[in-house]
Amino acid sequence: MHHSQTIPHLPGIDSTRAFLSEGYPFISRRCDELGSDAFRTRLMLRPVTFLRGPDAVRGFYRAGRMTRRGAMPPTVVPLLQGKGSVQSLDGAEHQVRKKMFLDLMAPVRLQQARQIFAEEWQAAAGSWRGREIDLSDAVDGIMTRTALRWCGIDPGQHDVASRSRELSTMFAEAGALGPAYLQARWLRARCERWARSLIAETREVDGPAGSTLGKLAFHTDLDGRRMNEDVAAKELLNILRPIVAVGRYVVFAAHALHVQRAAIHAMTEDDEHISRAIAEEVRRLYPFFPAIGGRVREAFDWHGARFEPGDWLVLDLYGTNHDPKTWDDAESFCPERHLGRDRQPEGLVPQGGGDYLQNHRCPGEWLTTELLTEAVMQLRKLDWTLPEQNLSLPENQFPPLPEGGLRVAVSPN
């Protein structure tokens, strides 16, 4: 027997049902009950170890230790990752591909994204005056146009409404089963066809190499070859889709500006600093990726427990962001905690942890923070209120949205 007894077993045969019905707090609750930041159970009848906290982040994200292959539910993979894409690669192959993504995130390009977003927001907000809008719906369009323009794709030449529906459905329905899931798969297939034709066209006309689309089309992998059309298209969607997903954080930011206005009004810093701190606290506290799964590649010991190749581990991202041992007053919305810090704390992992290049940590993290900071600034400039509505966010929807979106009444002036 190679598993040490230091990690407790959860009573019961399988935790799939409890995880899906309790949602985000499931792992933390069990950790609290067992008095342990790790426990063993089964998910979909497969043995799994759940982990939370900064120490678990360090263990899980040690370079070379884990692979993402075979670590996510088979229904989620085609919607969020795509075979042959960066998430499925390991070692040197992964690093060469990952560098392409990280090269897109130079400060000047992040500023460009922010500028494009501000323009798209202004253009859309012009038509909101004196009306009640569904912010979630409005933001999908803004984010899709922002994503296309940032990639060097002219929204005027494409069917933005269809792309917006496809891209938003991919992340919104990743946790779904049944007809909603099949519909999402169908929309994804349609979007992939569109992305493949864009890659092919870009290669035919030999440019523009400087744009995101161009960089993707002409990137060479470790083997010195270009990605095949199918993989390049998937990587394009791996940029467009999550930019649209940032829109969900924009909705959460509006939710926070309303629900947490007392905490925010007390802040006295300049607008940029306040907005950035709010953006960071939204990323910490609001639910998005509940957890990330990995399979062990190289055996290792963690606090006296032994993990062998093939073992399945699931790191609790949400629970680490909410960990009472890591965060003072962990459940309170307190943007001040992010003021004046020069690096991201190890316990802030809404987009994964560890090293960006050597690991699978999200390369879009800086872009997310920039776009969200700009969104908070724009929301703070706009005169709006929330009409009476149910603002609760279901804990077992990945990611959640208030029932019927977020209705926002924008003042006529």
Ligand code: HEM
């Ligand atoms: C709503 C905002 C976002 C959230 C919550 C998010 C979250 C995540 C998470 C949890 C991972 C997996 C980390 C791991 O496997 O250890 C990831 C990976 C990834 N994200 Fe994001 N992300 C967001 C925005 C973005 C943006 C804006 C981009 C690109 C423009 C992006 C591109 C990617 C890519 C390419 C990967 C795979 C990286 C790899 O396997 O090395 N994401 N993201």
